[in-house]
Amino acid sequence: MNEPLRSLLVEDVERDALLVLEALRWEGYEPSSLRVQTVAEMEAALTKQEWDIILCDYALPGFDAMAALQLVKQMELEVPVIIVSGTVGEEKAVSAIKAGASDYLMKDRLTRLGAAVRQNLEQAKLRKEQKRVAQDLAKEQALFNSLFNTIPDHIYFKDLTSRFVRVNEAFARSFGLPSTDDVVGKTDSDYFTEKHALQAYADEQRIMTTGEPIVGFEEMETWPDGHCTWVSSTKVPLRDPQGKVIGLIGVSRDVTEQKQLEEQLRQAQKMEAIGLLAGGVAHDFNNLLTVIKGYIGLLRMKGLISPDMISSIQQIDQATNRASNLTRQLLMFSRQQEMEQTEYNLTGLVQNMVKMLRRLLSENIALTVECEKRPLTIRADQGMIEQVLLNLVVNARDAMPKGGTLLIATQHVEVDEAGVKNNPHARAGSFVCLTVTDSGTGIPANILPRIFDPFFTTKAVGHGTGLGLATVYSIMQQHAGWISVESTEGVGTTFRTYFPLIKSATMSLNADKAIAALPGGHEGVLLVEDEASVRIIAEAVLAGLGYRVYSAANGPAALEIWQAHRDNIELLLTDLIMPDGVTGRELAVRLREENPQLPIIYMSGYSREVSAGYPLTEGINYLSKPFEPTGLAKIVRESIDRGASRSPFTRPPHVKR
Secondary structure (H helix, E strand, C coil): CCEEEEEEEECCCHHHHHHHHHHHHHCCEEEEEEEECCHHHHHHHHHHCCCCEEEECCEECCEEHHHHHHHHHHCCCCCCEEEEECCCCHHHHHHHHHHCCCEEEEHHHHHHHHHHHHHHHHHHHHHHHHHHHHHHHHHHHHHHHHHHHHCCCEEEEECCCCCEEEECHHHHHHCCCCCHHHHCCCCHHHCCCHHHHHHHHHHHHHHHHHCCCEEEEEEEEECCCCCEEEEEEEEEEEECCCCCEEEEEEEEEECHHHHHHHHHHHHHHHHHHHHHHHHHHHHHHHHHHHHHHHHHHHHHHCCCCCHHHHHHHHHHHHHHHHHHHHHHHHHHHCCCCCCCCEEEEHHHHHHHHHHHHHHHCCCCEEEEEEECCCCCEEEECHHHHHHHHHHHHHHHHHCCCCCEEEEEEEEEEEECHHHHHHCCCCCCEEEEEEEEEECCCCCCCCCHHHCCCCCCCCCCCCCCCCCHHHHHHHHHHHCCCEEEEEEECCCEEEEEEEEECCCCCCCCCCCCCCCCCCCCCCCEEEEECCCHHHHHHHHHHHHHCCCEEEEECCHHHHHHHHHHHHHHCCEEEEECCCCCCCCHHHHHHHHHHHCCCCCEEEEECCCHHHHCCCCCCECCCEEECCCCHHHHHHHHHHHHHHCCCCCCCCCCCCCCC
């Protein structure tokens, strides 16, 4: 059976066309043909269908083979064109071949037509396959380039000498290069410190020598300007088709942020553990302070303090107040204490802390304090402001390892609109400015914008958590103020904190007087406290004021006393958190069910935050430890006179009858 052949004949003589078709049949083809004589007819035929071969006369009226070849080229067709002519000479034939003809034949020598067609069909098939392969390769290359340059990781190829052969766009961007070609031929030493480059070279040579890759290896990259980044690197040998190692492929992912988050998580977990410890220590310490303050109060109540002992008692009282502030800071640190803002003179706070601050400084640091003589009143949490000053002084001390000068100053400042423009956190008005200036090493300009970031520190490992200045920044925001910094390397640093000035403050003065007429009574009080020393001093104060006190060390004992003396008990004074299965809250619920009008006062070394959901109010039905006899006497008398301090509590789901 003859082979089908779609043949387009460009011929003006029908007899010649029939001879060509007959020659094709003689060679084993079964041509399906169309004869055209003009450019328009040929273009229409080429557009209408595909053709296997074009057999074209050289010269036609108004049309020739060169025009036909030009048309095939314009239409980008891969169809062999064989010139079949009776007049073509050698020169014209060569021109036709150069113009794209596949072959040429004389009409009187058609015996070679079959071989020419067969040869050109094979070549056309080969060209089509090559074109298809080239197109597929182009698509694959485009896809590879897209993936290669879209992936945000750094991808690079290196030769056997560890020189870059190719990198992706993410790599070039990270290195600040305008083009990926700028990396070709360079090594790590062109971009990193010598130490890092040498280590990378050694690792890569080992990989290419042994053929063993490294996967997910985390390493720190140190850049020439000193900053470091963490990357997770995978490096594998690059092999040729025969398996010979000819280079290396590397993929690196920047995991600096991930490492920082991991470090923050570890730090947060550590701080949480420290916070739990601090909260427990502070709670127990508050009980001890309650005993000390209680006995001081008893001595005053009974008038047993001689004139020559007043100064000593004042010192003890002041020491317990400072210790109380310390425990409050510990509780705030452990998130078990609320911020307590009061009005006081910032200058006085600074002057009271000077003695302690001097102990923090080495002998080669000269401390100068310059404070305005007039009171500079602010409304703030004293413990937090002490923490601000302490952190700034410690920071200044660490910046002067070889000694220097440290200045602490307070002053009243007026911030105008110009000052607001210089600091985005500032606002116009009257403020108290606390300044801490050192003559230390200063802070580099590239680090200065980050000094208030949590966990950011330039100190060596083990010499700083990176929380000091972040804490200061947070405290200033909580107090409706702000902090600014100015620093010059080799000259020193100045921190300025701004607090709103309270102009109409009424500062109270403490005087050590014998407590003469504390409010007392004759009512029955059920006192529940698991700490024996606190229970004893509270019982002594209440009994001294005339109350009938029923004492219990825990909830179950208190319930037994209540069953025996409920008609004589007119107030419950209980610790908030107690062991032995019945807490102060649970005890209150049970007693309120039997006497809804029973006044209740809670005591605790923690803050009201630990009793979220219960209506506790300082001075109304909540007494924070440590407390003085005056505070205890006042809240007990006022609670009894007022009746039930709050409506009956709802029963917590875990309370059993």
